[in-house]
Amino acid sequence: MLGRSANGIFWLFRYLERAENISRLIEAGFRMALTRDASDASDEWRSLIVTLGLQPGFEARHGREYTGPHVFNYILRDRDNPGSVLMMTEMARTNARMVRAGITREVWESVNDGWMRLRDALARPVTETRLGDVLDLVRRQSTQVRGAMEGTMLRNEIYNFARLGSFIERADNTARILDVKYYVLLPSVSYVGSSLDNVQWENVLRSVAGERAYRWLNAGRMDPRGIAEFLILDGRFPRSLAFCYSKLRSNLASLAREYGGEMHAHEILRDADCQFHHATIDAIFEQGLHEFIGTFIRNNTALALQIQRDYRFID
Amino acid sequence: MTKTSPSLYDEMLNADGSVRPAYAGYCKWYDEQPPDLLRRKGSEAEAFFRRTGITFNVYGSEDAEERLIPFDMVPRIITAQQWRKLQRGIEQRVRALNAFLHDLYHRQEIVRSGRLPARLLKNNDAFLPEMVGFTPPGGVYTHIVGIDLVRTGEDDFMVLEDNARTPSGVSYMLENRETMMAMFPELFTRVRVREVSDYPRRLARSLAACAPPAFSGKKPVVAVLTPGIYNSAYFEHAFLADQMGAELVEGSDLRVENGRIAMRTTRGYLPIDVLYRRVDDEFLDPLTFNSSSVLGVSGIMDVYRAGGITIANAPGTGICDDKAIYSFMPEIVEFYTGEKPILQNVPTWRCAEPDALAYVLDNLADLVVKEVHGSGGYGMLIGPTSSKKELAAFEVKLRARPENYIAQPTLSLSTVPILTKAGLAPRHVDLRPFVLVSPNGIDITPGGLTRVALKKGSLVVNSSQGGGTKDSWVLDD
Numbered sequence: 001m002l003g004r005s006a007n008g009i010f011w012l013f014r015y016l017e018r019a020e021n022i023s024r025l026i027e028a029g030f031r032m033a034l035t036r037d038a039s040d041a042s043d044e045w046r047s048l049i050v051t052l053g054l055q056p057g058f059e060a061r062h063g064r065e066y067t068g069p070h071v072f073n074y075i076l077r078d079r080d081n082p083g084s085v086l087m088m089t090e091m092a093r094t095n096a097r098m099v100r101a102g103i104t105r106e107v108w109e110s111v112n113d114g115w116m117r118l119r120d121a122l123a124r125p126v127t128e129t130r131l132g133d134v135l136d137l138v139r140r141q142s143t144q145v146r147g148a149m150e151g152t153m154l155r156n157e158i159y160n161f162a163r164l165g166s167f168i169e170r171a172d173n174t175a176r177i178l179d180v181k182y183y184v185l186l187p188s189v190s191y192v193g194s195s196l197d198n199v200q201w202e203n204v205l206r207s208v209a210g211e212r213a214y215r216w217l218n219a220g221r222m223d224p225r226g227i228a229e230f231l232i233l234d235g236r237f238p239r240s241l242a243f244c245y246s247k248l249r250s251n252l253a254s255l256a257r258e259y260g261g262e263m264h265a266h267e268i269l270r271d272a273d274c275q276f277h278h279a280t281i282d283a284i285f286e287q288g289l290h291e292f293i294g295t296f297i298r299n300n301t302a303l304a305l306q307i308q309r310d311y312r313f314i315d
Numbered sequence: 316m317t318k319t320s321p322s323l324y325d326e327m328l329n330a331d332g333s334v335r336p337a338y339a340g341y342c343k344w345y346d347e348q349p350p351d352l353l354r355r356k357g358s359e360a361e362a363f364f365r366r367t368g369i370t371f372n373v374y375g376s377e378d379a380e381e382r383l384i385p386f387d388m389v390p391r392i393i394t395a396q397q398w399r400k401l402q403r404g405i406e407q408r409v410r411a412l413n414a415f416l417h418d419l420y421h422r423q424e425i426v427r428s429g430r431l432p433a434r435l436l437k438n439n440d441a442f443l444p445e446m447v448g449f450t451p452p453g454g455v456y457t458h459i460v461g462i463d464l465v466r467t468g469e470d471d472f473m474v475l476e477d478n479a480r481t482p483s484g485v486s487y488m489l490e491n492r493e494t495m496m497a498m499f500p501e502l503f504t505r506v507r508v509r510e511v512s513d514y515p516r517r518l519a520r521s522l523a524a525c526a527p528p529a530f531s532g533k534k535p536v537v538a539v540l541t542p543g544i545y546n547s548a549y550f551e552h553a554f555l556a557d558q559m560g561a562e563l564v565e566g567s568d569l570r571v572e573n574g575r576i577a578m579r580t581t582r583g584y585l586p587i588d589v590l591y592r593r594v595d596d597e598f599l600d601p602l603t604f605n606s607s608s609v610l611g612v613s614g615i616m617d618v619y620r621a622g623g624i625t626i627a628n629a630p631g632t633g634i635c636d637d638k639a640i641y642s643f644m645p646e647i648v649e650f651y652t653g654e655k656p657i658l659q660n661v662p663t664w665r666c667a668e669p670d671a672l673a674y675v676l677d678n679l680a681d682l683v684v685k686e687v688h689g690s691g692g693y694g695m696l697i698g699p700t701s702s703k704k705e706l707a708a709f710e711v712k713l714r715a716r717p718e719n720y721i722a723q724p725t726l727s728l729s730t731v732p733i734l735t736k737a738g739l740a741p742r743h744v745d746l747r748p749f750v751l752v753s754p755n756g757i758d759i760t761p762g763g764l765t766r767v768a769l770k771k772g773s774l775v776v777n778s779s780q781g782g783g784t785k786d787s788w789v790l791d792d
Contacts (some may be wrong), residue, residue: 097544161581
């Protein structure tokens with residue numbers, strides 16, 4: 001397949017994944033803000049903008065006034081925000097159009113259909129009343145595309161590049177959420193579990209759609225170490241770092257089989273992968289959660305770049 | 316079901332309102348349908364097109380990044396017998412076009428014999444000196460041709476235009492049929508219509524049969540070269556590549572490697588044998604033609620001339636789309652085939668000739684005047700629908716550069732009904748059959764693309780100017 005098409009499909013799925021994750025983050029932020037007083041709510045919205053790395057752009061636009069509607073409209077539909085869900089979905093669709101010959105009709109139609117619906121829904125400012133529906137729409141699109149992929153795409157290199165894009169992005173997103181919230185999870189000596197902490201922890205889980213799974217596995221007991229372990233090391237949870245890396249591993253392995261050999265990216269992956277095999281959550285906390293995540297994000301980015309080089313995404 | 320004007324030929328109805336044989340089966344079916352069925356299906360079809368992304372882009376219109384070409388649900392029907400005659404005529408014309416191109420770029424016998432004025436080639440941008448003395452692989456110049464036909468009576472089909480450069484629209488022919496079959500499956504069990512769906516397969520086969528001398532593998536590698544997603548026909552480029560199982564490449568994917576044109580794949584650079592290019596000559600090779608082009612490949616013309624790749628259609632075929640050349644097609648057909656043309660041209664005045672120019676100036680209000688190099692319905696004058704001011708302005712242009720224009724009578728084009736809010740109503744149509752040429756022969760897909768002027772009385776069928784399309788049926792015997 002063409003290097004440009006591989007790049008197109010890789011980014012198509014990165015954009016879709018990112019749009020979906022952003023919508024979860026907004027939803028979690030919205031819930032938090034609803035249960036707080038005005039100044040705490042504003043902190044909550046601000047932390048959302050920080051997580052997404054949008055602070056300079058947002059403040060240039062709205063100043064330091066972090067109100068809900070300002071924040072979620074900026075993230076969802078601001079045309080000056082290249083990372084907005086609207087722009088992301090548009091870029092996803094542009095990429096899908098570019099690689100039209102490489103994806104099935106079902107995949108193309110679900111991307112195109114989702115884009116049309118979202119474009120309409122985001123044509124005017126989103127109010128708090130409409131927010132839920134809009135977020136729902138974003139997730140639904142992602143789910144539909146994934147379903148169409150699963151059901152209709154040949155399991156070949158195109159599929160592998162799509163999956164690599166999805167999981168590189170998902171790992172990055174989960175890691176970034178952890179990075180911004182790590183202090184919430186830091187158990188301190190003077191730690192006394194208050195109900196506020198419980199809400200905070202649950203919010204971290206909620207922003208990666210993990211609250212139900214975690215509760216189910218832990219019989220409803222909230223504890224920060226457990227949550228960090230769950231999000232980093234639990235290979236059963238589809239948004240954990242370990243899960244994403246097991247998927248990256250299997251898709252890169254398929255590529256190696258198909259291409260008759262490994263590339264430099266395979267080496268990088270092996271190194272990065274080690275951290276999940278031997279790590280325990282205690283060791284991670286000892287090293288420092290923040291440092292661990294920082295290293296992870298850097299390595300993840302390096303892996304993505306190496307995949308793009310090895311498979312000639314660009315000249 | 317509909318009223319027709321007695322001076323016009325309606326393809327569905329006789330002047331007395333009775334149904335012509337071609338439409339007998341369809342009309343019988345139509346009469347049995349609930350009154351609102353077609354309109355309901357119409358909005359279904361539009362939603363279907365939007366979702367599938369069958370769109371075209373209009374250059375220079377800001378708000379409409381992607382527009383749908385309106386699709387009308389009433390098919391355009393041609394009988395098997397009519398089609399046989401058309402097929403013979405088209406084949407003869409396409410054979411002549413290829414012989415003509417070979418001659419133009421070699422000995423120019425037709426000019427030497429005095430049948431074609433040399434001035435038509437001089438200073439004509441569509442004539443490429445780079446092609447002189449070179450014979451493309453398999454001797455084929457026009458791998459894909461679209462012949463635009465209009466009809467004025469029962470047996471009166473005429474050629475309005477030859478599209479030998481890069482004819483587009485075939486994806487609409489295919490999608491229109493898909494749509495009709497999805498909307499009205501039972502109709503196709505009642506009326507036997509000839510298949511068009513194997514066009515992409517035939518195209519792939521036809522292109523593969525023209526592999527260049529450098530080809531040495533088992534199966535020629537075919538790629539479709541597109542200017543990119545913002546081109547008006549991008550949907551078609553992607554569609555055809557997909558259906559043929561070929562790569563859809565852009566200029567930035569390609570480079571010259573070891574005397575071949577190679578595409579950057581995830582496994583490295585892979586040589587292409589046949590390039591179905593949907594990029595104009597001018598942009599094909601920045602080293603040879605437009606140096607600012609980013610759509611083509613530097614050095615492709617050298618590789619081509621050295622036998623490293625087949626370019627379809629060959630560069631320089633656009634000369635056949637020139638309307639001054641068109642006016643000589645009857646002579647061209649006779650010169651190369653030794654036969655009388657089966658398909659006639661529309662009568663054409665060449666404004667370069669003083670007598671013709673005088674006539675055209677005297678009758679401007681009744682004529683259609685076209686630029687010889689124009690296409691897409693741009694830069695033309697339709698006398699009968701133009702204001703005095705427009706006519707006067709055009710006259711100035713015409714007098715200044717008469718050789719730049721040809722004129723034709725305003726034809727009473729045939730009509731086929733379309734579905735309007737007020738029921739069926741006749742509208743003017745044309746037909747573009749698609750022709751494939753390979754060393755193995757000439758292959759014409761039954762039917763083609765019917766374009767229809769949606770505005771009442773309008774004769775302009777171009778999609779860029781408010782035209783629509785119809786499914787085109789050739790009945791099985």
